[in-house]
Structure formats: structure tokens, C-alpha cells
Amino acid sequence: MPTGTMTDGGLSGTSGTGARLRRRPGRRMQVAALLAPAMLLYLVFVLVPVGLAAWYSLFKWNGIGPLEEFVGLGNYRRALGDDVFRGAVLHNAIFVVLSLVVQFPLTLGLALLLDRRIPGRPVLRLVLFTPYVLSEVITAIAWLLILQPDGLLDAALDALGLGGLIRLWLADQDLVLYTLFGVATWKYLGFGIILFLAGLRNVPEEVKEAATLDGASAGQIVRHVTVPLLGPTIRIWAFLSVIGSLQLFDLVWIMTEGGPSNASTTMATYLIDHGFQRYEFGFGSAAATLLFLISFVVALAYQRWVLRRDLIGVPAGRVG
Amino acid sequence: MDDGALTDRPPTGPSPDSVPDPSAGSQSQLGSRSLPWSGRRRRRRRRSDPAAVPAFVLAVAVAALTLVPVIYVVLGGFTSTAQLAEDPVGMPDPWMTGNYGSVLSSARFWRQLGNSLLIALLATGLVVAVGSLAAFAVSRYVFRGRELVYTVFTLGLLFPVGVAILPLYLMLRELHLLDNPLGVAVPQAAFSIPVTIVVLRPFMAAVPNELEDAAAIDGCSGFAFFWRILLPLSRPALTTVSVLAFVTSWNAYLLPLLVLNDEQQHTLPLGTAMFSTQYTQDTARVLAFTALSMVPALVFFVLAERRIVGGLTGAVKG
Structure with missing residues (x-):
């Protein structure tokens, strides 16, 4: 796979870029801005639901009423x-x-x-x-x-x-x-x-x-x-x-x-x-x-x- | 296994100068006459494969078996259910186009096709947009926690929609996104983020730093570098992730099933499943609908085969 070799060469090469970019002000902001949309989407629609499933699993619940009948590990x-x-x-x-x-x-x-x-x-x-x-x-x-x-x-x-x-x-x-x-x-x-x-x-x-x-x-x-x-x-x-x-x-x-x-x-x-x-x-x-x-x-x-x-x-x- | 087709010989077998391949002798003579370089000759000999014929026959047999269900569906659409009940193996006789005609002239089929297309395009556009930005960050910047961020994204490869589906459904209900194309497309985009980043990262990382330096000297850095240089250069990988996201969305069943209750909103897979339960007694008609719903996927596949295959192998091995 050509990409395989590119991975190795490319990523080790990036550190040079990074060192240069590190000195630039606002770099952290750039990274945050670049990552934010994907992270947000991923958090809200993937990670949070998986976590919520673990939370809901501790209740007896029909999905409509209030979440109050705690059953611990009963489920x-x-x-x-x-x-x-x-x-x-x-x-x-x-x-x-x-x-x-x-x-x-x-x-x-x-x-x-x-x-x-x-x-x-x-x-x-x-x-x-x-x-x-x-x-x-x-x-x-x-x-x-x-x-x-x-x-x-x-x-x-x-x-x-x-x-x-x-x-x-x-x-x-x-x-x-x-x-x-x-x-x-x-x-x-x-x-x-x-x-x-x-x-x-x-x-x-x-x-x-x-x-x-x-x-x-x-x-x-x-x-x-x-x-x-x-x-x-x-x-x-x-x-x-x-x-x-x-x-x-x-x-x-x-x-x-x-x-x-x-x-x-x-x-x-x-x-x-x-x-x-x-x-x-x-x-x-x-x-x-x-x-x-x-x-x-x-x-x-x-x-x-x-x-x-x-x-x-x-x-x-x-x-x- | 094709071992059987090859000559299995004992390990104590031939001395180094005897050629282990029975038919290779004559071939290598042929080779040495035309191409006296040993390297070429060796390649020549490899090309003549004594087991090629059985291998070919076997491969064709497996390919035929693979195609039988597809052919059955397509041909079945040209029959009537009575015909099928009488002789499921035979060719259509006479060929009837009524089933295909009725599907093609129904608003339902075209509406579902449109819905599928809209959702797949929305999901693909969204994931490519946010995924390429994130891939840019984790491939061309060095920052603390970079590998952690990347690992968190790759973890997503492990979450099937099924695990998250109950809370996801409730959340979409709260957001009033049920019976809304966005209610399917946005979560689909979210679930495609991991594979998108995994495919894009090595590709973007491989763009030479000299290019970035040169661009920076010309005043093109940061987002401008991403937009004007990195993205155009990443086109092959972008195509791959687009195709993967599109196909995943296009074929999805569970999420649309739960989110889209309104029949007007149904996608093609949902519609196909509904159609088959609705016309259980009319096999030929179901086959015609199924055959037609295969067409977009097959056309798309033939057009993008290299990208799909490259993407899958790249995603796994890249």
C-alpha cells in the first residue's frame, strides 16, 4: 500500500511543520477551530448517546415519562x-x-x-x-x-x-x-x-x-x-x-x-x-x-x- | 483453497537445478530464446501457470454462484408470480415488462430515490466538510493531545449505530428531527467521521513540508494553505471518503427505519422493505422493485469501483 509508506514518512515530517507553527500566535485557536465542528458532531451524535445508553440502563423507563424509577443493575x-x-x-x-x-x-x-x-x-x-x-x-x-x-x-x-x-x-x-x-x-x-x-x-x-x-x-x-x-x-x-x-x-x-x-x-x-x-x-x-x-x-x-x-x-x- | 489444483510435492523433492514446475521447462526455453535476461525469464515462467485452467474454472464457478441471486432478481422481475411459482428456475416466458413498468411509473419509487439521494448527499457533504478540517488539524499540526484526539475519533469505528440508537432516537425526538431528512443525515455524518479521518490523515500528512513552506512564503498559510493547496491535492482521498460515506448512507436501514415514520420521507431501502411486506403474495413485483433499487448502487459501484476498493483497503491498511 503506497499510503502505508506515506504515513510513516509524512507524519514524522510534520513535526518540523509543527515546530514552525508552534511559534505562530493563535495556533491553538486554529487547531481548536479546525477540530471543533467534527468534535461537536461526533460528541453529540456518537459519544453522548453511547454514554446516555449506559445511564438509561440503570432505570426502568418507557422512553416517554420522567426518568425516575432507578433500578441499579437490575436491568x-x-x-x-x-x-x-x-x-x-x-x-x-x-x-x-x-x-x-x-x-x-x-x-x-x-x-x-x-x-x-x-x-x-x-x-x-x-x-x-x-x-x-x-x-x-x-x-x-x-x-x-x-x-x-x-x-x-x-x-x-x-x-x-x-x-x-x-x-x-x-x-x-x-x-x-x-x-x-x-x-x-x-x-x-x-x-x-x-x-x-x-x-x-x-x-x-x-x-x-x-x-x-x-x-x-x-x-x-x-x-x-x-x-x-x-x-x-x-x-x-x-x-x-x-x-x-x-x-x-x-x-x-x-x-x-x-x-x-x-x-x-x-x-x-x-x-x-x-x-x-x-x-x-x-x-x-x-x-x-x-x-x-x-x-x-x-x-x-x-x-x-x-x-x-x-x-x-x-x-x-x-x-x- | 486451490492447493488441490496444484502439484503438491514432498519437501524432499527436486534438486535445485530441476525445475519444480512441470510445464515451466518448455516455457523457460521459450523465454530464454526471446528474452535472455534471467529476470525477465523468471517473470515469463511465472506467467505460465499450470493450474491456470482449473483456477479459472473454479473462479468462474464461484463468480457465477455469486451472481445467481442478482440475476434471479433481475429476471424474476420480467416474469409473473404465477410463472415463478410454476418454474422458479426457468427463464421468463413470455418476457413481461409490466412489473418494471408499474414500478417505474409509480411516484413512490422516484420519491424514495430522491429522498435517499438527498439524505446521502447531505450526510456526505457534512462529513467531508467537518472531517477534512479535523484531518487537517491532526495531520499537519503538532499539538498536545493530538494522538489522544485521533484515538478518540478512531474509537468511533467500534460503535455501531445500534448501540447508540435508543438515546439517539430520543435526542432526535427532542430536537424535532424525526421525519426530517436531517435527522438521518446528521447522525450518519457523525458516524462516518472516524473512517473519514482515518483515511484522510495519512494522505494529508504525506504532502511534503516544502510545499507548505513555499506556500507560506507566498503568503498562503493556515486555512489558505488547506483550502488552496491541501484540499486539491487530497482529491483522491476525498473521493474515497465521499464514496464510503455516500454508500453507507445510501444502504442504511436501521436509522431511517426509526427516524422516518412518514411514508413520504422513506428512503429506498425502507421503501424496498415495505414494498416486499406489502406485496408478499406478488413475488415477481417485489423482484422488479428490488431489481430497480439495485440499479443506482450498481451503477455507482461500477463508476466508483476503484475508489470504493481503494478506500476500504486504504482505510484498513493506510
């Missing part, structure tokens, strides 16, 4: 004791694990494939990336219709003589989560492939050639040369996948609303359900705060133990 106790919420956490966790275990090899394999000199590569790349730009709504509706009983998928399986595989894709409690995972994979695979392709451009051809000359097989090169050198990209991808899986909402909400019988509830659908459909703003806020805390802890842990080595020596945060 948290209730959420953590609720089988539906625990199920939601489990579903998010299953999504996290599945995306790492299933999507990772798939994404890497396809990226390696598209990194080859095969005819029509730009078009193939474009095609694989297409689902990513379609909205979640379009994705959800298209797949709802494809997956409906006697819809495209069932008919296609029938035509292939695989009629025995037909299931109630979205109505079967044991299956619905995996069906949704399949749809999410369709939607987000292209994004991972694009990331990996950008990373692969940074794997020097010479290293692979050297390995080839030393007698390494293609499989060995992937395992011992490409994957380690792709490390930073893989770690960022995994981070984004994990956070995305924890925050899953749109697809599930439109396709199943968390059903049937809560078999596909996620933390986000749970909090929206309680907040906006049952007007339990305090309780919904507790669920929101738990979702935030879980994401935050995962992100911190990930930064601390996994991403750290990518950040050493990088002045500007590279964290995606």
Missing part, C-alpha cells in the same frame, strides 16, 4: 438471566466462530485464486465484490424469496436430483442461523477477498520464487510464506469479521426478526426488539451497553494481544 441482571439474551450472545458467538473457521479459508482460497494470472480477472473481481455494495435490505429480500419454500433454491435442488436436501431454510429452528450465515457469507466474502488481494500485492514475488527454488510445494508456499507475510491483513480482516459478527442486525431483522422462536436473535435485534417494540428503553439500553462492552473488550483484547505487533513503529493508528 443487567434481568438481561443476563434471560434465556433469550443468552441465546442471542450464543448466536453472535457462533457467527464469530463460523466466520473465522469457514469464511477465512474460503476468502483466502479465492483471493489466492484471483491473484493468479487468469483471464478475465478484473471482471471476476468485480463480480465477487458486487454483493458487498448491495444494501442489506436488498440482500435480505432477494434471499428471502430465493429461500422461500418452493423458491429458487428448492427448485434448483430438485432439478439437480437433490430434492432430499430441501429444508425449511428459514423456519427450521436448528437451521436458521446457518442459513443466515450462508447469506452473510455471500454478502461479505467479496470484501474479504478485496482486502486479501491488496495484502497479496505486498508479498514479494522473490520470496515465493526462492521458496520454489528450494523445493517448496505450492501448498507449502501458501502455508509457510504467503500466510505469514499476509499476517497483518489477516489479523485486520479477522478483527473486522469479529466486530461485524457481534453487531449483526439488518440481515437478521429483515429476514427473520430473530425467529422462529428466537432461534436467530442477536444482541442487536434483542435490544431493538425490547427498546422499540416493547418500549423498554431502560432495559434495551442495558442490552445495548452489554453489546458495546462485549465489542469493546473483544476489540481491546484483540489490539492488546493480536494487533500489537502490527502497530509497533507505526505512528498513526492503523487499526481499522
